[in-house]
Amino acid sequence: MDAAKGKTFAKLSREIIVAARSGVPDPNGNFRLRTAIEKAKAAGIPNDNIDRAIAKGSGQFDSGSDNLEEIRYEGYGPGGVAILIEALTDNRNRTAADLRSAFTKNGGNLGETGCVSWMFEQKGVVTVAGEVSEDRLLEASLAGGAETYEWIEDDEEPGVEVVTEVTNLEHLNQTLQDQGFSVCDAELRWIPGNSVEITDPDVARSLxxxxxxxxxxxxxxxxxxxxxxxxxxxxxxMA
Structure with a gap:
């Protein structure tokens, strides 16, 4: 559990670093940074760690974070499943080698840029937690410029995901919050245009x-x- 927690902390800290570097280091004026900080706090990352990550991203001290770059990798998994990987790395060769090894050992293959990305479209997704009135949701979604929404089928943690264009994510997020909805996440997400149904247990296990x-x-x-x-x-x- 400690190892998993440490890995989560590292990923969220890197996201804060890149978000702070890509815009102003003030969350009030940087939506990406604000959402990254909110995710970090929800995961239990101490404020000192968050402040340190912002400082690294804004260049307040030399940390090597300038070498971090965002790269998207693409490949195929067992059963012809299309896979998109978003990475933050300071060494492209290492990352590509690690990814290629993971694909090869598990029945897939790392592909060239563009081999599967045409099957996906990037959207903004705002997640609302709890039981939601559909009439209120529809009204707020229209006001916020949403395209569609989808209910989360989970009896223990019900909610709904509201989808919009990438450039409209901040506006939709703010609109839903202003209208009293319990927003628990706002992110950019790659959504597939079609899906592959996996029914073979061996393929499922490898995938x-x-x-x-x-x-x-x-x-x-x-x-x-x-x-x-x-x-x-x-x-x-998984048994």
Missing amino acids: LKLMDALDELDDVQNVTANFEMADDLVSLT
Whole structure:
């Protein structure tokens, strides 16, 4: 658990560094930085660590963070599943080698830029927690310029994901908050245009192992894939 917590801290800290570097180091004037800080606080990262990451990103002291760059990698997993990986790295060769190894060991292959990204579209997604009145949600979504919304099917943690254009994410997020909704996340997300249904247990097992292997790499920030899998198959492969 400590190792997993440390990895989460590192990923969120790198996101803060890059967000602070890409705009003003003040969260009030930098939406990306503000959302990164909110995620970090929700994960329990101490304020001192957050302040240090902002200072690194804004260049207040030499930390090597200037070498961090955002890179998107693409590949195929078992069953022909398309996979997008977003990474923050200071060494492209190391990151590519680590990714290639993870793909190869788990029945996939790292592809060239553009090989699967055409299957995805980047959108802004605001997540609202709790039971929500659809009439209120529809009214607020229209006011905020949302395109669509989708209910989260979870009895323990119900909610809804509201989708909009990338450039409208901040406006939608603020509109939903102003209208009293409990916003728990606002992020950019790659959404697949079509999905591959996985039904074979062996393919499912290899695919989930690959997803875990990619997610565990230090340089990887996010992994997105275009597959669907029944819950009982997920349980079976994890047994």
